[in-house]
Amino acid sequence: MAILRNKLRPFSIACFVGLAGFVALAACLGYGQTKDTCLDCHSALPDPLGVSQEKFSQDIHAQMGLTCASCHGGDPTSDDPDKAMSRKAGWKGKIDRKRIPELCGSCHSDPAYIRRFNPSLRTDQLGQYHTSVHGKRLVAGDTKVAVCTDCHSVHDLRAPSDPRSTVNPVNVANTCARCHADASYMKEYSIPTDQFAKYSTSVHHQALTVRGDLSAPTCTTCHGNHGAAPPGVDRVENVCSNCHTFQAQMYEKSSHKEAFQSASLPGCVVCHSNHAIVHPTDAKLGAGPEGVCMRCHTPGDSCDQARVALLISLGRLDEAIKSADQVLHVAESSGMEVSEARLGQDQARDSLTKARVTIHSFRQDLVDQDIQAGLKIAAQNLRAGKAAMVERNHRRLGLGISLIAVGIVLAGLWLYIKKIES
Ligand code: HEC
Ligand code: HEC
Ligand code: HEC
Ligand code: HEC
Ligand code: HEC
Ligand code: HEC
Ligand code: HEC
Ligand code: HEC
Ligand code: HEC
Structure with a gap:
């Protein structure tokens, strides 16, 4: 019996150790992860130490199963603050602004890690950030520039596609404005603080924020989210061509392109400005205050x-379209069928729009091609309108004559009746 017990002892010890190990492992993998003393304790602390459950549950990192300790380190299983927040357990303490990009980058620059969660998520943010003015100045010791959390927020950080995210396209301008429109925050720098105010008056802001047209640019569309410029653009000023391709193609053909480049003038921005871009009219070609x-x-x-x-060419086509419009309008409202010519007017208008794009070649011969095409169509439509008017006049004459004839017959009839009666 004793021999048997002695023989079994190593066995049971092994079993016990095995079981304990299993429990410990289970605690680490399962229970340990749901227990988060950091959140338990900090959700009860006042600001700036407090991070409420409600706030943190909005954070994409929390939603992906990450915890306070994923970023801050420490032991989230211990209720004892000295143990939970011990340097031995990897606790990093409050994260210095200067170290924030490296912290975020420790995961976001690791393709193997990120791929486990989201294979299509880019992993170049930190690398790009280092090329931006923000990133360069931070490395040089300027901690007032934007770090990751200034744009993305922290503890309730949302994916950019979430409309409540600070970096969602409709919110970006406000996020940048927190610093860039704050004259006292920016006073030690030599740059203006009017970008937000000017952008707010622009066609781009109008299209994006008022009409919800997500193809219109906000600050980061032109300046890049993380890098010095958006992908595929060597300098911010060249970004216009990404969207306004037809104007850019014409501009390529102009002698302005070369001349501006060699004088280091910023292309499109010379005539349209960068932030306060308004809807251009022909007055931009004029000699008045709007003229450039x-x-x-x-x-x-x-x-x-x-x-x-x-200017004269554009004016001629504009006038031609207007006079054809006028005649067609009168013809239509007197019941004539001119719908084909009315439709044709849209083609003439397209030619005018095209001419205003072709203006960017600053070449009369090219602009004239569009103008001539438009003039031809407008003239056709004018002829159709006039023909309809002649037709209308004929019909009116015919109607008048037949009315008179009917009148005469009626009068004769009346006289005849009178005569019979008397
Ligand atoms: C029992 C409560 C308690 C627990 C558990 C706890 N903390 Fe704290 N934590 C505090 C208090 C109180 C402070 C502020 C006093 C201090 O600095 O020690 C603090 C400070 C901090 C700070 C800011 C330090 C600073 O200088 O501003 C961070 C970051 C932090 N805790 C993260 C964590 C993380 C991560 C965990 C879990 C691994 C954790 N805490 C667990 C109570 C707690
Ligand atoms: C995605 C990474 C990340 C996660 C997850 C995270 N934090 Fe933070 N936390 C930061 C960063 C970065 C800062 C510094 C923010 C700054 O200075 O702008 C910070 C700051 C803090 C501070 C200092 C606030 C202050 O102003 O002194 C406390 C306390 C804190 N975090 C606690 C927590 C707690 C508790 C959790 C979990 C509920 C948590 N953090 C989750 C990244 C994170
Ligand atoms: C411990 C690793 C880790 C750290 C540190 C970390 N993140 Fe994340 N982050 C993730 C993971 C995982 C996701 C989820 C990816 C997904 O599903 O899209 C994520 C998602 C994001 C997203 C949303 C991406 C999207 O479009 O879905 C943003 C933005 C983000 N993190 C920014 C930050 C910032 C800013 C910091 C630093 C304050 C930071 N992260 C620190 C791991 C981390
Ligand atoms: C100047 C503001 C700004 C700073 C600083 C910034 N971001 Fe972003 N970030 C953005 C914007 C804006 C987007 C949204 C892009 C979009 O609309 O898809 C974004 C998107 C992201 C995404 C989603 C994937 C992607 O690349 O579109 C991640 C992840 C991310 N940022 C991480 C970081 C990290 C890490 C840092 C610090 C190294 C950082 N960001 C610094 C503005 C910023
Ligand atoms: C935390 C404050 C802060 C936030 C938020 C911020 N910036 Fe900045 N930014 C700065 C500071 C400070 C500078 C340095 C000024 C300088 O270059 O002289 C700077 C520089 C710049 C520059 C370079 C200016 C130049 O020609 O020198 C650009 C462009 C810029 N920021 C764009 C943005 C955009 C776009 C956003 C929003 C997505 C943004 N910033 C958000 C603080 C901020
Ligand atoms: C349509 C494109 C576009 C949009 C949208 C845009 N910018 Fe700019 N921005 C430019 C160009 C072009 C320049 C001049 C070239 C340069 O300095 O790199 C510039 C210059 C700047 C500068 C340098 C200082 C200055 O004023 O010359 C800052 C800072 C800046 N922009 C911030 C912003 C902010 C903040 C927003 C959003 C409120 C914004 N920009 C929106 C194109 C744009
Ligand atoms: C991300 C794409 C995008 C970029 C980049 C962009 N734009 Fe635009 N732009 C638009 C959209 C969209 C509209 C709105 C068109 C409308 O009103 O229907 C617009 C409108 C305009 C208009 C007014 C057109 C009109 O008929 O009223 C001008 C002028 C203009 N942009 C010039 C520029 C210049 C100059 C730049 C570069 C500094 C630039 N855009 C950069 C998309 C862009
Ligand atoms: C030398 C001055 C000048 C330059 C440079 C210039 N534009 Fe224009 N732009 C004009 C004028 C003038 C008009 C107005 C045409 C009209 O309505 O009669 C105009 C009109 C526009 C319009 C709206 C009308 C339309 O449908 O074409 C857009 C959009 C535009 N420009 C974009 C650009 C882009 C993009 C660039 C750079 C590739 C650029 N412009 C360069 C002078 C310029
Ligand atoms: C920033 C200065 C600047 C502005 C603004 C400007 N130009 Fe020019 N333009 C030049 C320069 C420089 C040249 C090339 C040298 C030359 O031929 O005089 C040039 C060339 C031209 C040419 C071509 C001459 C040729 O023989 O090829 C025409 C046409 C022209 N500009 C018309 C205009 C019109 C129209 C506007 C207004 C919408 C305008 N420019 C606005 C500076 C400017």
Whole structure:
């Protein structure tokens, strides 16, 4: 019996150790992960130490199963603050602003790690950030620039696609404005603080925020989210071509392109500005306050003459369309069938729109092609309208004559009746 017990002892010890190990492992894998003393304790603390359950449950990291300790380190199974927040357990303490990009990058620059959660998520944010003015200045010791959490927030950080995210396209401008529109925060820098105010007046802001057109740019569309410029663009000023491809193609053909480049002038921005871009009209070609050409060209020189000629061409087509419109309108409201010509007017208008795009070649011959095409269509439509009016006049004449004839017959009839009666 004793021998048997002695023989079994190592066995039972092994069993006990095995069981204990299993329990410990289970605690680590299962129970240990749900127990989060960091959150338990901190959700009861006042600001700035407090992080409420409610707030943290909104955070994409919490939703992916990450915990306080994933970023801050420490032992989330211990109720004893000295043990939970011990450096031995890897606790990092409050994260210094300067170290935030490296912290975020420790996961977000690791493709193997990120792929486990979301294979399509980019992993270049930290690398890109280092190329931006923000990133460069941070490395040089300026902690007032934006770090990851300034744009993304912290503890309730949401995916950009969430409309409540600070980096959702509709919220980005406000996020940047927190610093860039704050004159006292930015006073030690030499840059203006009017970008947000100006952008708020622009067609782009109007399209994006008021009309909900997500194809219009916000701050980060032009400036890049993380890098110095968006992907595929070497300099911010070249970003316009990404969307306004037709204007850009025409601009490529102009002598402005070369001339501006060699004078280090920022292309499209020279005539349209960067932040306060408004809807342009023909007045931009004029010599008035809205005009841009005479900032550089001298009255009477060949470029000024070209400017006047372009303006006259646009004016001619505009007038031609308007007079055809007028005649067609009268014809239609007097019941004539002119729907085909009315539809044709849209083609003429398209030619005018095209001419205003072709303006960017600043070449009369190219603009004239669109103008001539438009003039031809407008003239056709005008003829159709006029023909309809002639037809209407004929019909009216015919109607008048037949009315008179009927009147005469009626009068004769009346006289005849009178005569019989008497
Ligand atoms: C029993 C309560 C308690 C627990 C458990 C606890 N903390 Fe704290 N924590 C505090 C208190 C109180 C402070 C502020 C006093 C201090 O700095 O020690 C603090 C401070 C911090 C700070 C900020 C330090 C600073 O200087 O601003 C961080 C970050 C932090 N805790 C993270 C954690 C993490 C991560 C865990 C879990 C691994 C954790 N805490 C667990 C109570 C707790
Ligand atoms: C995704 C990473 C991440 C997670 C997860 C995270 N934190 Fe933080 N936490 C940070 C960063 C970064 C800062 C520094 C923010 C700053 O300075 O802008 C910070 C700051 C803090 C501070 C200091 C606040 C202050 O202003 O002094 C406390 C306390 C804190 N976190 C506690 C927690 C607790 C508790 C949890 C879990 C409920 C948690 N954190 C989860 C990244 C994280
Ligand atoms: C411990 C690793 C880890 C750390 C540290 C970390 N993250 Fe994350 N982050 C993740 C994971 C995992 C996801 C979920 C990816 C997914 O499913 O899209 C995520 C998601 C995100 C997303 C949403 C991406 C999307 O579009 O779905 C953003 C934005 C983000 N993190 C920013 C940050 C910032 C800013 C910091 C630093 C304060 C940070 N992360 C620190 C692991 C981490
Ligand atoms: C100047 C503001 C700003 C800073 C600083 C910033 N981000 Fe972002 N980040 C954005 C914007 C805006 C988006 C949203 C892009 C979009 O609309 O899809 C974004 C998107 C992301 C995404 C989602 C995937 C992607 O690349 O689109 C992750 C992850 C992310 N950022 C992590 C980081 C990390 C890590 C840092 C710090 C190294 C950081 N960000 C710094 C503004 C910023
Ligand atoms: C936490 C404050 C803060 C936030 C938020 C912030 N920035 Fe900045 N940014 C700065 C500071 C400070 C500078 C350095 C100023 C300088 O370059 O002289 C800077 C520099 C810049 C520059 C370079 C200016 C130049 O020509 O020198 C650009 C462009 C810029 N930020 C764009 C943005 C955009 C876009 C956003 C929003 C997505 C943003 N910033 C959010 C603080 C911030
Ligand atoms: C349509 C594109 C576009 C949009 C949208 C845009 N910017 Fe700019 N921004 C530019 C260009 C182009 C420049 C001038 C070139 C450069 O400095 O790199 C510039 C310059 C800047 C500068 C440098 C200082 C200055 O004013 O010249 C800052 C800072 C800046 N922008 C911030 C912002 C902020 C913040 C927003 C959003 C409120 C914004 N930008 C929206 C294109 C844009
Ligand atoms: C992300 C795409 C995008 C970028 C980049 C962009 N734009 Fe736009 N732009 C738009 C959209 C969308 C509209 C709105 C068109 C509308 O009103 O229907 C617009 C409108 C305009 C208009 C007014 C057009 C009109 O007929 O009223 C001008 C001018 C303009 N942009 C110039 C620029 C310049 C200059 C830049 C570069 C500094 C630029 N855009 C960068 C998308 C973009
Ligand atoms: C030398 C001045 C100048 C430059 C440079 C310039 N534009 Fe224009 N842009 C104009 C003028 C003038 C008009 C107005 C045409 C009209 O309505 O008569 C205009 C009109 C526009 C319009 C709205 C009308 C339309 O349908 O075409 C857009 C969009 C536009 N420009 C974008 C750009 C882009 C993108 C660039 C750079 C590739 C650029 N512009 C470069 C002078 C310029
Ligand atoms: C920032 C200064 C600047 C602005 C603004 C400007 N130009 Fe120019 N333009 C130049 C320069 C420089 C050249 C090339 C040198 C030259 O031919 O004079 C040029 C060339 C031209 C040419 C071509 C001359 C040729 O023989 O190829 C025409 C036409 C022209 N500009 C018309 C205009 C019109 C129209 C506007 C207004 C919408 C305008 N420019 C706005 C500076 C400018």
